[in-house]
Each structure stands twice: as structure tokens, then as C-alpha cells.
Amino acid sequence: MVCPFLEKPFRDCGPNLTMENIDKAVMICGDEFCNCPIFKKNYQKKKFSLKKLVTRKLFKSA
Numbered sequence: 001m002v003c004p005f006l007e008k009p010f011r012d013c014g015p016n017l018t019m020e021n022i023d024k025a026v027m028i029c030g031d032e033f034c035n036c037p038i039f040k041k042n043y044q045k046k047k048f049s050l051k052k053l054v055t056r057k058l059f060k061s062a
Helices: 011-016 019-031 037-061
Strands: none
Touching (some): 011 019
């Protein structure tokens, strides 16, 4: 499994996603992305945004 944000990486990911750091990128973005501080921060933001969107849509349909 790979980081779900890898398709559109964040600016903070840039230093890890280079040929010089390919081993680190494969390790972090490929296997251990749940431990990545960039993933954790952005996952929480996305999760909160999605929760707000779903809640808003539920109240509109009620």
C-alpha cells in the first residue's frame, strides 16, 4: 500500500520525493506512510473537511 496523497503530493513531501532520497521515499511513502508526520497532519485535515461536508449534506437533505 502507498500513501494516498502520493498522486498529488503536498509541498512538504518534495524533499523526500527526489532521486537522491529514493530509498527513503519508497520506505516512507510506500510502506510506512501512516507514521509520516506530513500524512498525519494532512489526513486529519481531510478527515475533518469530509466530516463537515457530510454533516452539511445530511442537514440539507433533512
